[in-house]
Amino acid sequence: MNIFVFVKKVPDTESKIRIDHEAKCIIEEGLSFVINPYDEIAIEEALRLKEAGEATVTAFSLGSDESIPILKKALAMGADEAVLLKEDLAESYDGLRTARIFVQALKTKYSDYNLLLFGKQSVGADNSQVPSMVAELLGLPQVNVVTKLEIDGNTGSAYREIEGAVEKVSFSLPAIISAQKGLNEPRYETLKGIMAAKRKDIPVVEVQELGFDGDELTSQLELIKMESPPPREAGKVIEEDPDVAAKKIVEYLREEAKAL
Template structure:
């Protein structure tokens, strides 16, 4: 089975993020595999181990993305491809990424493409479905269970806390939801093997694309952090006094009464 995983390098949102010049400051920031893409890598490994085949992990980004691709290889993927846009693009959006990925995949005859449901830094959930549309193949999002029998596929997907059963067939693109599996940690032997696994680096020219072909359809107007919340207040004294003080604060500060 010819399996591809779409992977993104993202900020670790558990770490402190700062804004500088209207952009997220990358100096000192921690980067990780997008957590939903870890579910995708794990599911690809389980499918390959059950049905045979090969896993290729693809990412669009800069040369620093190689670290996250090597992590995916250490988890158990067979090959990786980095489409390096650092020197070609100043700005891109979900259309840009999807167009590049689809152009790479169009002659690869994928049986199964697995992406994360969303990226934790943007949260649009657009790239996977856009790739499927460009390749003209079926897609199912937010999957929590995947069963393959020959070319027939049965899927359970999350629907706002409920579930939906879907029957479809390969070739197919799916996006992985939390709960699909438990991603493995790279083992020491896996980390050592990953250093020798093939990692191909391409640029837009290698895909016969130029900047105009992948021009963003949207523009980010502003990036900002949420406003800081004011510290809460603890009212002391007798109950009657606390009620009076609470009403006063709701009127003068919160302005809700």
């Protein structure tokens, strides 16, 4: 079985995000970048499927050379191969554009796959779009936000989280699955894995050379502005006996906030 996992470089979730208003982008200087946490779960799932049977795991990332450490991380965890789909552009926040690039790479260069794994969203663009879009463009079944996955030969079942319930979905391979927290607990890379990943070659595919027509790669979303969220004013803080504090909370909610 051939499993492809799509991974993205994102700012660490503990980072404070600063904005360059002129350039309408986030200021990357001083940020530390990590593999998108949901993508890490997707890699772990691929590795578990590999360990349970026979599979080759290949990680793909779209981005500049700065995404190579993310691919090395995937290799160090245990992925067999990694490929960089290279492009030196700023984040477009347009999921369709990203999906088209993945689909073009799959159609023209990497057409041998059984399972395509993603994170349910990147913690950054927060789009939750690319897995579904790739599924549609390739005409494949999709199950997003998956917390349990069972593959049996050419078919599978996935459990997906919705509001207050879980949906069980059956599908046949090839299929698109996106991972949610709870699917597994990603492993730490081993020293041996890190050393092996260091030596491993990562092929680079230039996005420009994937054979796109002129404007197919133009983002269809126009970014008008980017700003910080309106700051929240700190309110009143009290330190009183528990009984009094409890009364004051309820009073505040009812009288001042008029929320109860």
